[in-house]
Amino acid sequence: MRTVLKHEIIRTRAMLGLAVGVALLLAIAGTALAATGWPILAELGLVLLLGVALGLLPACQLLLAVDYWRSSYGRTGYLTQTLPLPGPTLYWGKIVWAWLVSVATTLVSVGIAVAGTGVLSLRDGSTMESPATVLREAWTALTDVTSGWGVAAIAVLALTYVLMAPTQYFFAGSVGSQAPMNRLGVGGPVLVWLGLYVAVQVLTLASFAVVPLGVGLTDGRLSLVPFHLFAELPADSAGVMPIGFVPTLLLVSVACVVWTVRSWKRRVSLV
Numbered sequence: 001m002r003t004v005l006k007h008e009i010i011r012t013r014a015m016l017g018l019a020v021g022v023a024l025l026l027a028i029a030g031t032a033l034a035a036t037g038w039p040i041l042a043e044l045g046l047v048l049l050l051g052v053a054l055g056l057l058p059a060c061q062l063l064l065a066v067d068y069w070r071s072s073y074g075r076t077g078y079l080t081q082t083l084p085l086p087g088p089t090l091y092w093g094k095i096v097w098a099w100l101v102s103v104a105t106t107l108v109s110v111g112i113a114v115a116g117t118g119v120l121s122l123r124d125g126s127t128m129e130s131p132a133t134v135l136r137e138a139w140t141a142l143t144d145v146t147s148g149w150g151v152a153a154i155a156v157l158a159l160t161y162v163l164m165a166p167t168q169y170f171f172a173g174s175v176g177s178q179a180p181m182n183r184l185g186v187g188g189p190v191l192v193w194l195g196l197y198v199a200v201q202v203l204t205l206a207s208f209a210v211v212p213l214g215v216g217l218t219d220g221r222l223s224l225v226p227f228h229l230f231a232e233l234p235a236d237s238a239g240v241m242p243i244g245f246v247p248t249l250l251l252v253s254v255a256c257v258v259w260t261v262r263s264w265k266r267r268v269s270l271v
Contacts, residue, residue: 004090005093008094012063012067016063020108023108027115027116029045030046030049049112052109056112058165060101068098068170092261098170103159118132163253168252171192171260174264206248207245211244214241214243
């Protein structure tokens with residue numbers, strides 16, 4: 001496992017370093033434009049800064065997904081498949097590295113957003129509050145309406161959401177490379193991912209009916225409340241967030257991992 005991780009780091013560090021470097025340069029350019037305060041250019045700079053902060057994570061995950069397919073099932077995949085290691089071990093090394101990169105990229109994105117808005121808050125005449133003030137107020141507002149367990153649950157859900165995309169991308173790359181889908185080349189993984197995307201949307205919609213619950217404020221505290229998406233919603237349910245999709249996404253992610261491990265173990269074919 002350590003050997004696989006080591007080679008994953010060596011093979012992808014230049015690609016990921018370039019992606020992060022470009023993101024930092026774009027974020028600096030966006031911050032500089034936004035700091036000018038000039039009409040149109042300032043708005044474009046702010047959009048660029050926010051776009052970089054929001055787009056870095058999915059961009060790196062897509063790059064790793066392409067690398068996963070090329071290094072496992074493309075031309076260089078022949079070398080990977082001949083390594084004297086069980087297929088599942090190769091997969092776990094790749095997915096763990098993708099998860100680590102996802103967490104690190106999320107932290108970099110948060111850092112870009114905080115640094116950029118921090119610079120803009122120092123601008124003369126700026127109405128933007130400093131990031132420290134915003135974070136402190138947000139933390140106070142969150143802890144006022146929920147307990148430590150609630151904060152931990154929100155953090156776990158956020159982490160799960162960050163780690164979910166690589167499991168689906170790698171699932172599509174593996175299943176789409178099995179016979180007879182492998183005859184389509186890169187089209188196989190793309191078709192499998194599109195099918196998975198549609199299935200996840202349908203299951204998510206159905207989950208709202210199966211689990212008609214949401215999280216809303218009750219007497220100033222977050223709590224579980226009824227949420228019926230397909231019924232006429234009362235006016236006081238506007239601030240309720242449905243949670244029926246949470247177990248669905250968790251189960252889909254677990255199923256993708258289990259299916260991909262099985263694919264590496266039994267079904268993968270480079271012929």
